[in-house]
Every structure is written in C-alpha cells, then in structure tokens.
Amino acid sequence: MIDFLKRIFLVDILKGMALTFRYTYRKVYTEQYPLEKPKLAERYRGAPRLNNDPVTGETLCIACDLCAEICPEDLIVVGSQRDPESRKKVLTHYTFDTSRCLFCGLCQEVCPTNAIELTQDFELAAYDRRSMVWDRKRLEKGWDRIDFGKDYHK
Amino acid sequence: MKAMEESTVLDAKVLELNMGPQHPSTHGVLRVKLKLDGERVVDAECIIGYLHRGVEKISENRSYIECVPYYDRTDYIAAVSNVYGFLLGVEAMMQIEVPKRAQYIRIMMTEFSRIASHLLWLATHAIDIGAMTVFLYCFREREEILKLFEALFGARLTTHAFRVGGLWKDLPPGFVEAARKFIDEFPERVDEYEQLLTKNRIWMARTQGIGVISGKEAIEWGLTGPVLRGSGVRHDVRKDRPYGGYEEFDFDVPVGENGDTYDRYLVRLEEMHQSRRIIQQVLDRLPDGPVRGKAPKIVKPPVGEYYSGIDGPRGELGYYIVSDGSAHPFRVRIRPPTFISLQVLRRLVKGHLMADVIAIIGTLDIVLGEVDR
C-alpha cells in the first residue's frame, strides 16, 4: 500500500528534484576557463622550456644528448660542437617538436642539469604544424603568452 | 536473408542501420551495424579499429622505460592501472624490490583511478539513459581526483604514473590531507547519485531486465570485472591472485544477482565504496621510506615470458611480456578487458529495443582506446 502511494505521489522523482533544488543555493563549482586561468600543480608537465643559468645567463644544457636518447618519440634534436680550446661540448642548436610530444616527462627526468623542463603552460595550440617545432630561442624564452585581456571574451 | 526470415512478425523489411562511429553514445568510435525490425534489434555487428594505433607493435621498438607512456593511451580513462599492470610484470621479471611506501601509494592511486573511471562510467551511462544531473555531479567528483593526479603525477589523464621500481617522486605536501578530505566527503556524494537514480522509476525501467547474462554464460564469454560480478560470480584478481600488496588490505567483492544492467550499476557503485575503504586503510598505514627501489638504469629483463594480470576498473587487464634479453620487449600482448566484453554486445542486444542498445553499450563500460589499442 505504501509502495503504491509512493508511486502515485511520484516520491522517487520528487526526492531527486529536491536534491537538485538544494544545489541552487550552493557555491558554483564551475571554473570560467578562458576568463579565469586554472591554478595548476607544480609538477604539471606542459610546455617545454630550456633553462638558462639565472646568474650568468648561459644555457644550462651540456649537450649530453640524454634527453634525445630517452624520448620515446625521438622528437628532441640536440646539436653540439666541441670547443677547440676548452675541449668542452657546446650546444649549437636544440629543437623540440611539441606536436609529437607525449608529455611523459622522461626528458626532464634524465637531464643531469635540469636544463629541459616541462612547465605549467598548457595552451599549445598553433596555426600550423611547422610552428609547433620549437627552436632553441623559443624554448629559452618559454611560452609567449598571448594575453587578450579581460574584455576579449565578453 | 537469414535475418529476414527471423523477422516474420508482420513480414516487415529488416532495416540496416549504422550506429556510430560518430554517435555520442558509443563512447568513442565504435560502429555498430544494427539490423532492425521496426524498433527491435534483430542482429548487431560491432565494427572496431577506428582508434587503432598499434600500441603493441610500437612497444617492440621502444625500450621498457619508453613503452610505459604509451600504455596510458590504451585505456585513457584509467591510465594509472594500465601502467601498473605492465610495471608489475617488468618488476617481477627482473626481481626488483619495490619499497613499501611506493607499493602503498601505487595501490592508493590505482583505487583512485578506479573511482574516477567508475564516476566517468556512471556519468556517461546516466546521460545516455537521460539523467543529465548525475553527469554533472560525477564530473565534479572526478575533477577532484584528477587534481590529485595532477599534484602527484604531473598530468591529469595520461599520467605516466609509475616508474620501474617505484614512483617518480614522493607525495607532494598537502596531498594526504586533500585525499582524506575527498574520501571523507565521498560517501555523501555517492548517496546523492543514489538518491537520483537507484529508486528512480525511469532509471529502473530502463535498466532492470536489460542485457541479462547468466553467470555461467558470462564465464564462457570470458567476461571479467564488474560485468562478470554483476552476474553473481565472485571473481576478482585482487583477491584470487593478490599482487603488489593487495593481500594486506581488507575489502569486499560485491556481486549482483540477476546479471542485468541495474545489477551492474549497483555493483559498480559498491565498488566505489570498497575502493574508498582501501584508500582509507592506505592513508592510515602509510609507511615512511623511499619511494623508488634499486632499479638498474637500463631495464633488461632476462629471457623469458611473463603474464601479469591486474584487476582494472573494467576487468582483468593483462600484459603478456616476452623478453629476448635485450632492452626492448620482443612482444607485448595486452589483454584488454573491454575488447572481450564488447564481443558479448551482439548476444545482449538481440531482441531488445533500439534505445536499449545504448544502455547496454554503457553498461559494458567500454573504452575504444583499449578495444582498438
């Protein structure tokens, strides 16, 4: 009998409605993404950066080629030259193809000097494939954020 | 022609209809060729392969360390457990000791990924059947778990969670508190889903008695995971062949009775509670110590073969690794649970209505990335 009455008075449906109604007065969980940038974790693996020594401004990379070796997609190319005087390897060029990267983080894990690093930037879209291959200059500068300003999305 | 003969109710013509590969309810790029008699399904044929990337072949050309990120991309909904299964195999072959703390964290994160995967399943299953609100609530909770993944692993979906011999890094500061906060609130949230669905008459009408499979038949089809347990068979690799330290934790294996869509729904909801119990135990007993054992720089398992199977969110996920002693696997065969549960779709949908096909695809919880690999 009680079951029958519950069916007649749509108790199951009304219970659900009550729950959704309660949410009207709760805090909004949604993040307004383009307007509001999400705060990413420190370990987030996003756009790559080739770090320079903060004091001297020289590159930290010693051209050991380990990152290119470990990379599953073989997308890092390290070019080096031996300095005839100091007999040290010097980095000549460095390219990183972000379009093929898995963002697995193996390259930053093996790097002995923390030169290559995956940063918190994640907006990697580009207009063509060629501009997704980042050269040394772009890697050292880091990601050039295009900031349209607050009014852009209105 | 055969199908035509079967459908002699009104001698109607059998209509062939392609569902997918772009259909939103096929959870990826599954194409189902349906033979319809009015709204009744006479026959169905799954056509797969739209997401084939050849992960098994790629593995043969990569070293064991480099393989790991690719397995994230097979079952991308539960990337953590994929990597876990493979690494357990490699570690067993090389007899690498994984420190206790790393083992515990691995179990905790795998259970988190089970919850996240079941939440995504519930969300999409509910929205397929027509319950929009649950979708939004489930995604809110899943977001919290993804934030934990991001803090610990550095990525949300393709996590590259574990490394040979342990973890990449130890837990970040504040992680344990955040995890505790989540599991404390979680039962309340599951109650909300239950309030919306479990006794809801539309939900019950759409799921009860739909896609029934008996326990015996489920075993014959080779089903595992919640699909098998929904039919009343108590099979769980975590209990039957404990791996990675699962024997130290206390949890139950929920089973259903009727083997229909509704029971599989109840089983998965209860599994989320059980995963929560495991996480609670891990957090209470988390030992100190290193998180990465002594693993050689170059991973070269000895010549031999090894099968490591784990209980992923969708069933038994196995890796059969053949090593020829070099740094590259000779062959890696992945036993994908959803590839095997997808074959039963044809058997389940026969005789049901067109709208139930969507409910049945949902209840099998397939991920096309894993089916096609």
Ligand code: SF4
């Ligand atoms: S993140 Fe992985 S795929 Fe990308 S460059 Fe580094 S090693 Fe290669």
Ligand code: SF4
């Ligand atoms: S591993 Fe580091 S130091 Fe070596 S080549 Fe790569 S970026 Fe340079």
